[in-house]
Amino acid sequence: MKIGVPREIKNREYRVGMTPAAVHELCSHGHQVFVETNAGSAIGFSDNDYSQAGAQILESPRAVFGAAEMIVKVKEPQPAERAMLTPDHTLFTYLHLAPDKVQTDDLVTSGATCIAYETVTDRRGHLPLLAPMSEVAGRMSIQAGAHCLEKSAGGRGVLLGGVPGVSPARVTVVGGGVVGQNAVAMAIGMGAQVTVLDRDMEVLRNLDHLYGNRISTLFSTVRTLEEAIIESDLVIGSVLIPGASAPKLITRNMIRRMPEGSVIVDVAIDQGGCTETSKPTTHDDPTYIVDGVVHYCVANMPGAVARTSTLALNNVTLPFVAALANKGPVQAMREDPHLMAGLNVFGGKVTYKEVAEATGHPYTDPESLLGL
Numbered sequence: 084m085k086i087g088v089p090r091e092i093k094n095r096e097y098r099v100g101m102t103p104a105a106v107h108e109l110c111s112h113g114h115q116v117f118v119e120t121n122a123g124s125a126i127g128f129s130d131n132d133y134s135q136a137g138a139q140i141l142e143s144p145r146a147v148f149g150a151a152e153m154i155v156k157v158k159e160p161q162p163a164e165r166a167m168l169t170p171d172h173t174l175f176t177y178l179h180l181a182p183d184k185v186q187t188d189d190l191v192t193s194g195a196t197c198i199a200y201e202t203v204t205d206r207r208g209h210l211p212l213l214a215p216m217s218e219v220a221g222r223m224s225i226q227a228g229a230h231c232l233e234k235s236a237g238g239r240g241v242l243l244g245g246v247p248g249v250s251p252a253r254v255t256v257v258g259g260g261v262v263g264q265n266a267v268a269m270a271i272g273m274g275a276q277v278t279v280l281d282r283d284m285e286v287l288r289n290l291d292h293l294y295g296n297r298i299s300t301l302f303s304t305v306r307t308l309e310e311a312i313i314e315s316d317l318v319i320g321s322v323l324i325p326g327a328s329a330p331k332l333i334t335r336n337m338i339r340r341m342p343e344g345s346v347i348v349d350v351a352i353d354q355g356g357c358t359e360t361s362k363p364t365t366h367d368d369p370t371y372i373v374d375g376v377v378h379y380c381v382a383n384m385p386g387a388v389a390r391t392s393t394l395a396l397n398n399v400t401l402p403f404v405a406a407l408a409n410k411g412p413v414q415a416m417r418e419d420p421h422l423m424a425g426l427n428v429f430g431g432k433v434t435y436k437e438v439a440e441a442t443g444h445p446y447t448d449p450e451s452l453l454g455l
């Protein structure tokens with residue numbers, strides 16, 4: 084198969100869809116890989132590294148899209164990239180379609196086969212292609228939050244760990260999944276006082292087992308959430324209902340009652356955000372203030388630590404890229420229901436229920452389309 088790796092064009096996005104090691108693996112299976120010039124140069128993967136791995140370097144995104152049958156990326160395709168997609172393309176990348184009707188409409192119009200990393204599943208029902216970026220974003224969320232709590236960033240001037248004789252900051256993590264668990268680990272490491280809310284008792288039991296009375300766990304209801312939020316210095320928004328728009332659990336009324344200069348890091352912003360006041364921001368301009376509360380809502384947080392993130396992402400995507408290339412996308416999905424769970428748009432039809440519901444497109448069952 085002919086595989087294309089364009090340079091990412093989202094704001095401050097330095098990750099790349101395939102590392103030279105991944106390219107080498109694909110080429111050794113007999114595939115052809117086309118990499119856009121400088122696709123990885125910002126994180127130490129030069130054009131020469133890719134050439135030595137067996138790739139052909141092309142000068143423009145148009146040349147890559149023109150040469151390739153499958154496009155392997157990191158972030159959702161931007162408008163200029165969507166305009167280059169055709170029914171002959173398979174697109175394998177993060178998509179986050181539910182809160183993004185415009186992108187969904189464009190992918191439907193393109194006729195391409197669009198497989199979203201974030202809805203591919205595994206045997207345990209987890210999301211293996213989202214997990215490494217959630218690990219990164221969860222760890223970063225506490226770093227970002229600690230910085231936003233500083234006065235110069237608009238925060239209330241609180242140190243997460245406090246000092247002897249002065250209480251530590253109160254950190255509330257809403258959603259104890261992969262982002263949440265990594266945020267908890269960092270917040271504890273920095274000496275904060277941590278509360279985690281979730282609706283899955285197994286998640287809360289595991290956290291309790293790990294940290295005992297170092298943290299508080301709360302079953303998430305409107306009441307417990309409200310009580311925790313209004314007392315927090317730092318809130319991490321990390322809920323997810325796979326494929327769906329994030330529920331707006333944290334209301335404007337709760338935010339109004341938080342202390343002046345407190346901080347919300349809404350990691351769930353890529354699915355639309357879990358507060359009523361969240362809107363996506365960029366690494367260039369990551370925060371804004373509503374009712375005295377600093378909001379950090381960067382939708383591609385792992386892009387800031389792009390080398391670590393690219394290596395972590397390739398560890399999990401490579402087996403799927405290889406299966407798609409070796410078998411062809413339709414056969415690969417027929418043989419693997421977990422890969423098929425990633426199919427969001429196919430031949431002009433929306434094949435993921437939550438995306439169809441959120442964007443007003445009719446839903447088509449992927450099994451029927453793939454002839455199962």
Ligand SMILES: NC(=O)C1=CN([C@@H]2O[C@H](COP(=O)(O)OP(=O)(O)OC[C@H]3O[C@@H](n4cnc5c(N)ncnc54)[C@H](O)[C@@H]3O)[C@@H](O)[C@H]2O)C=CC1
Pocket residue numbers: 201213214216217218220257258259260261262263280281282283286303321322323324329330332349350351352353354381382383384385
């Ligand atoms: N902004 C960024 O750069 C990045 C954002 N993310 C996003 O972070 C979000 C979280 O991802 P993961 O931790 O991997 O998901 P996950 O599925 O591992 O965890 C989500 C948790 O939310 C919980 N939850 C669902 N409804 C809830 C409710 N009403 N109250 C409390 N908890 C509830 C679930 O039980 C689950 O434990 C996703 O939207 C993901 O796309 C991930 C990586 C990077």
Ligand SMILES: CC(=O)C(=O)O
Pocket residue numbers: 158177213216217353382383384385386
């Ligand atoms: C998951 C995601 O949105 C990211 O890594 O940018």
Ligand SMILES: [Mg+2]
Pocket residue numbers: 338339340341342343374375376
């Ligand atoms: Mg206030």
